[in-house]
Amino acid sequence: MRRRAGLVLLAFAVFFAALSPLLRWYAFPRLAKVPPNQYQEVVLEAKPATLLDYTTLKAKEVEKVTIVQTLKGNVEESEKIERSAGRDVVVWDALSYIQGPDGKMVSEIPERYIFDAHTQAPVNATGEMVDGDPVRRTGIEFKWPFLTEKRDYEYFDAQSRTTAPIHYKGTRTFRGLEVYYFEQTIPWTKVPMPKKMPIEGVTAEQITQTGITRWYTTKRMFWVDPVTGAPVNGEEIHREELRNAKKMGMSEDTVTAFSGHVKMREDYIVDTVGLVKSQRVLVLLLTSYLPWGFLGLGIGLLALALWLEARSRTPREPTSA
Amino acid sequence: MRALVAAAIGLAAALALVFTISAVGSPPGETSPKPLLTTVPGPKQ
Known part of the structure; x- marks a missing residue:
């Protein structure tokens, strides 16, 4: 059971780790x-x-x-x-x-x-x-x-x-x-x-x-x-x-x-700054927030998968009857 | 071997997701019916 969970976690770890550079250097220039x-x-x-x-x-x-x-x-x-x-x-x-x-x-x-x-x-x-x-x-x-x-x-x-x-x-x-x-x-x-x-x-x-x-x-x-x-x-x-x-x-x-x-004119400066502030979040999402977030998540999941794998290989202590 | 298969599944899913999102893109929309202005607009709301 632990080995299966470890493999699922490994798949997700690779998924998120791969998404990180793909989003930044493949998806962003196209989107x-x-x-x-x-x-x-x-x-x-x-x-x-x-x-x-x-x-x-x-x-x-x-x-x-x-x-x-x-x-x-x-x-x-x-x-x-x-x-x-x-x-x-x-x-x-x-x-x-x-x-x-x-x-x-x-x-x-x-x-x-x-x-x-x-x-x-x-x-x-x-x-x-x-x-x-x-x-x-x-x-x-x-x-x-x-x-x-x-x-x-x-x-x-x-x-x-x-x-x-x-x-x-x-x-x-x-x-x-x-x-x-x-x-x-x-x-x-x-x-x-x-x-x-x-x-x-x-x-x-x-x-x-x-x-x-x-x-x-x-x-x-x-x-x-x-x-x-x-x-x-x-x-x-x-x-x-x-x-x-x-x-x-x-x-x-x-x-x-x-x-x-x-x-x-002042009202157009205020309007433009407001528009740019909202739009820059979308760009930062693809270039910074999501790539770094996914990379961290991938590393975390990989660590968890390795930990589960190591625990599944540890011989169990014999239990007293 | 099973670890390699799991990693390959994760990689393939990531590639498929990114390629799909990138290929879909966004609709172009329509040209705005508003004219090019020849009057000074009032204060922006």
Whole structure:
């Protein structure tokens, strides 16, 4: 009886001990993925900001500029691309809508970002674009990979349509979470005019034809939860200029089109931190809690099985009649 | 010999469980009907 119980315990010991590495290195990379149907919005604000007033053609300080960024997973498109790519793909249709203090649109830039659901590496497929211009991303955007490492990553800059390193600058504590802080600086770069202009009847082509050019620089900051790879906070010190502006009747040749320190609105920080805290438990379950728990259980059961086996082999003392 | 068989059963069960869970995955769901926003949303609840 003891020998049979020992064998059953041995089977369970091997079962749990084997589950430990299988969960971490086989199941986790296949199960952890960004869902293709995600919908997320975030509101950022620059208070105060400098904005070009197109009626006077002069830059003026305003109380607030708001940026509403929406990400929407396009399930139909992701399934289409998955068939040819042969892997799990996520297609995010994004819109950055910028609103001035008067509630009027300043600019809106649509994007399509296609990436691997498991690794978050960009997938180059037809339809990938920024503001209608086809692009070919080589770096991540919006989200870091699961189990983010303490190293620099390649990050895609939508304004310049280029990829540049985003540097790991250390570990910080943000709202009770241990996060990795990343920073990227884009030096003054000539960038295309947004397709949608705030002045009715004026197109980007018309402005470009006058010889005016748009330049931009930014310092981008992200606080990233290393378990889920999700940023819990983002800020940008962003400046845009119109150069050769005299060609459009402006009094100065270089005019600030936008300047401000853009920060996430407080309610969205609270919401994002709450969401990330709940999601990181699922990732930790597969990468830490269950593998270590199962390994300990396996070792314990093996010890118990060996102990039962040893006891079954010990000769019994003769009993007196 | 019986110990080896018991260990093999335990290993096979672990492999079968993990392969099954990994193969099943999760359903993709549907594209959200909500629009890409062109208005500033109110405070998040």
